[in-house]
Amino acid sequence: MPPQILAVGNLKGGTGKTTLAVNLAAELAGKRKVHLVDADAQESATEWFQLDGGLPFTCEALPLDDPGEAAGWIARITTNPADLVVVDLPPHTGAATAAALILADLFLVPIGPSTLDIRAAAKALDMLTEAREAREDGKPAALLILSKVDRRTAAGREIEAALHEMGEPVGPMVGLRSAFVDAASGGSWIGAYAPRSVAHQEIATLAAVAARILKGKKHGTA
Ligand SMILES: Nc1ncnc2c1ncn2[C@@H]1O[C@H](COP(=O)(O)OP(=O)(O)O)[C@@H](O)[C@H]1O
Numbered sequence: 565m566p567p568q569i570l571a572v573g574n575l576k577g578g579t580g581k582t583t584l585a586v587n588l589a590a591e592l593a594g595k596r597k598v599h600l601v602d603a604d605a606q607e608s609a610t611e612w613f614q615l616d617g618g619l620p621f622t623c624e625a626l627p628l629d630d631p632g633e634a635a636g637w638i639a640r641i642t643t644n645p646a647d648l649v650v651v652d653l654p655p656h657t658g659a660a661t662a663a664a665l666i667l668a669d670l671f672l673v674p675i676g677p678s679t680l681d682i683r684a685a686a687k688a689l690d691m692l693t694e695a696r697e698a699r700e701d702g703k704p705a706a707l708l709i710l711s712k713v714d715r716r717t718a719a720g721r722e723i724e725a726a727l728h729e730m731g732e733p734v735g736p737m738v739g740l741r742s743a744f745v746d747a748a749s750g751g752s753w754i755g756a757y758a759p760r761s762v763a764h765q766e767i768a769t770l771a772a773v774a775a776r777i778l779k780g781k782k783h784g785t786a
C-alpha cells in the first residue's frame with residue numbers, strides 16, 4: 565500500500581512549518597512508520613535530523629524546483645515503504661507545493677500572528693482549491709493551525725478569529741513556546757526533550773486530530 569501523505573505548507577517563511585513537520589512526524593511515529601521528506605531547498609529539516617538527536621523517523625532531502633521533474637518526485641514519495649510520509653514544504657508557490665497538493669491526504673497550514681501570515685495563507689488556500697478541483701477524490705483535507713501565537717495578546721485573538729473566516733477547519737493551536745526552539749537546538753523533538761510540557765501536549769493534541777482525519781473521520785467527530 566502506498567503511504568498516506570501529510571504535507572505542511574504555507575507560502576511564507578518562518579511560520580513554523582518545519583517545527584510542526586518534525587514534531588508531528590515524531591509524535592505520529594509512536595504508532596506508525598514515518599518518513600519525513602524535506603522538500604525545502606534550504607534543508608532546515610534535514611539539518612535538524614542530522615544533529616543526531618534521535619528523531620524516531622527516517623528523513624531525506626527531496627527538493628523539487630522543476631515542474632518537469634514532478635513525476636519522479638511523486639513516484640519517489642508514493643513508493644516509500646513508510647505508513648506515513650510527512651512533507652515539509654518550501655515557503656513559495658513552487659513545483660513542490662503544487663505536487664504535494666496533488667498527493668496529500670491532509671494539508672496543514674501553520675499561520676503565524678500577523679496579517680502578512682493571513683494573506684500568505686489565503687494564497688496557499690487558493691492553491692489548495694485548484695488542487696481539489698484537479699483531483700476527483702475531494703482531497704486533500706486541510707487544517708489551519710494558529711502557530712507561534714501568544715493567545716493572551718489581542719493580536720493573537722484577532723488572528724484566531726480571522727482563521728475561522730477562511731473556510732477551512734481550524735485545528736488545535738500551537739503556542740509561542742521556547743521549548744520548541746530548545747528541543748530543535750539539540751536535534752531533538754518536544755516529546756523527547758520535554759514530554760510533560762504544554763508544548764508537547766499541543767503537538768500530541770494536533771497529532772491526534774491529524775490521525776483521525778487520516779483515518780477518514782472528519783475533524784471534530786469522535
Ligand atoms: N511554536 C513555536 N514557538 C516558538 N518558536 C517557534 C515555534 N515554531 C517555530 N519556532 C521558531 O521560529 C523559527 C522559524 O520556524 P520554522 O519551523 O523553521 O518555520 P518555517 O519552516 O515555516 O520557515 C525557528 O527559529 C523556530 O525554532
Ligand SMILES: [Mg+2]
Pocket residue numbers: 581582583604608609652653
Ligand atoms: Mg521550513
